[in-house]
Amino acid sequence: MQTVDQPSIIRLFRVTRRYGAQKALDDISLEIPANAFVFVTGPSGAGKSTLLKLLYLGLPSSEGQVIVDGMNLARMNRHRVPMLRRRIGIIFQDYKLISTRSVHQNVALVLEAAGTPHRAIAAKVNSVLRTVGMEARRDALPPSLSGGEQQRVAVARALVGEPRILLADEPTGSLDSASAAVVMDLILRFHQRGGTVLVATHDHHLIRSVPARVIHLVGGRLAENPETETAGDPLPAASNP
C-alpha cells in the first residue's frame, strides 16, 4: 500500500530524548514518506510512545531535528503548536475523550478549536460519526459507551479535521478482537484516501493485518534490522461498522 518516491512527510535526524539521565530514544534517524503506513513496534519501554509524542510535540526532543509536514519542531514557537496538531489526528490507547461531553461534542471540539463555522461543524461531525458507525450514539456520554465504541469516537475525532497524518498509540490495546478489527479498518480507510499513518503497537497480530512498513525499536534505538515489510493478513471479524 505504500507509495514509492513520495516526499517525506516525517523526518527525524539523530533524535534523542532523555528523561533525566535515561535515554528513552537514542540517536534515531528515519524518514517516512507521505501516504505511508508504518508500524512502530518493540517491547515495552522501547520508546514507541515517546517517538509518537515527539511528532505532535507532546514532548520536545532533547537533541536532533524532527520535521513534520515541513515544520521543524525544534524551532517551533509554542503558539504554533496548535497549528501542527490540527494537521495530525491522534488516537490514544485510553481514548482521551472528555467524559462530560457528548460523543458529538467530543468530535466537534477539533473543528471548534480550528475555528470552523458552526453549520459546517454539525455537517462534518455527523458525516464522520456515520463513517465510524456512531451516529446513533451522538448524544451519549463516553462513560456510557463500550471500549470499542469509545475508540471509534476517538478515531472519528482524529479524522474529522481531515489531517494529513494519523498517529495511533496502541489503538487496539484495550479492545477485543472484533472492535480492534473495526478500528483498524477505519485507520486503513484513512490511509487509502491518501493519509500517512503511524501506529505504535507491540501486537504482532495487528502488525501482520496490514501491508505496511515496520520499524523496530529496542531500548530506545533502532534495532539492528530496523525495518521489515508485512504483507497484510486482515484481522478476524473486521467488518464495516
Next chain:
Amino acid sequence: MHLQMRKALQDMHNNRFLNAVTVVTIALAVMIVGAFSLFVINAGDLLNTWRQGIRLMVYLDEGLSQKGRTELEGRLRQMPEIETLQFISKDEAMHRLRSQMSRHAALLDGLAQNPLPEAYEVEVRQGLERQVEPLAQRIEQIDGVEEIAYGKQWIQRFGGLVELLRIIGYALTGLFSAAAVFFVANTIRLILYSRREEVEIMRLVGASERFIRTPFYIQALLQGAIGGLTGIGILYLAYLFTAGDMAATLGGFGFSFRFLPWTAVAGAVICAMVVGWLGCFTSLRQFIASS
C-alpha cells in the same frame, strides 16, 4: 465568541456554588465600597452647602461712633470676597434672639438694658467659601471690630472627618478588591483543576491557549459584572429606603441626599469586572505554569 460564551455559561451553571460565592463576595465588596462612596459624596455635598451658606457675624465695639461705623462699612464693601453686607442694630439683634428663643423669650424681659452688640452680617461670595478664614482675619484687624463669629471649627472638623472617611474608603476599596481578586482566582483555579484533563485533551486536538482561556475570562468578567450590578442594586434599594428620612432630616439645610452618579455606578461595575479579570489572569498564569 458565541461558542465561548456558551461554554462560559455552562461552566458557571456546572459550578453554581463556587460562582455564587464569588459573585456574593464581589457584590459585598462593591456594596461596602459603594456605601462609603455614597456617604463621602453626600457628606462632601453637605459640607459645600454649609460653606456656601456661610455667614460671618462682625460684632462692633460698644462705643463705636456713627462715623466709625460708616468708615468700617466702607472698608468692608471694598473687600471682593463679600457678596452682601447687612447692618444688625442692637434692637434687630434682640428681635432675632427673641424669635430664636420663641417660648423662652420671656426670660429676656427682665433685662435692664440690651446687652447685644451692633453687628454686620457678611455673606461670602460664591466660590470663595474657602477664603473665609483669611477674610475673617483681615476684618478682625479693622478698628471698631470687637469680634468675629462663624462656624469655623465645626466646618473644619466636619471637613476633616469627610477627608478621613475618603481615605478609609480608598483603603477599603483596595482591601475588598484584593479579597475579591483572591476569591475569583480561587474559583477559576478550582474549575481549572477539575477540568485539567479536559484542558489537556483540548490542547492535544489543536486548541489554542486563547481558545481554552477565553471561556474562563468571559466567566470571570460575567462574575464581576453580576457581582457589581448586584452590589450596586442592593445599595440603591437601601438608598431608596433611607433617602426619605435623610431628606426630612437634612432638607432644612437646603441639601438633597443623592445616589451615586451614573459615572460612579459604571465605574464600580467596570472595576468589579476588572477584579474578575485579574483573578482569572492570576489563576490561569499559575495553571499554565504548572501544566
